[in-house]
Amino acid sequence: MSQVVALVKMPAAPGKGKELAEAMNFALENVKSENGTRYYIIHADKANEDVLWMYELYETQADMDAHMSSDWFKQLGPMIGGLFGGAPEFHMLTPLGGKGF
Numbered sequence: 001m002s003q004v005v006a007l008v009k010m011p012a013a014p015g016k017g018k019e020l021a022e023a024m025n026f027a028l029e030n031v032k033s034e035n036g037t038r039y040y041i042i043h044a045d046k047a048n049e050d051v052l053w054m055y056e057l058y059e060t061q062a063d064m065d066a067h068m069s070s071d072w073f074k075q076l077g078p079m080i081g082g083l084f085g086g087a088p089e090f091h092m093l094t095p096l097g098g099k100g101f
Helices: 017-023 025-033 061-068 071-083
Strands: 004-011 037-044 051-058 089-093
Touching: 004 061, 017 025, 017 037, 017 051, 017 071, 025 037, 025 071, 051 061
Parallel strands: none
Antiparallel strands: 004 051, 004 089, 037 051
């Protein structure tokens, strides 16, 4: 199977970008124990402090599915749901190659 990438735009409610980023530390700690999660990186948007971006790379689709159905992931939604200013935008990608890959 091929690797799977999710590029996720996470719009925070006005003035809540930093709070959303801090709340995402819960996710960053939990993915450390996921074998199939290769990269799980949160980024701040330089043009808009209330927009975060997630770069996620999984070894397989099954690994991404396991990530999204984990107990900790189910806890994350209620923790961050009130901090969003709109629905997250998921862009699913297939990596082809590049430096560091």
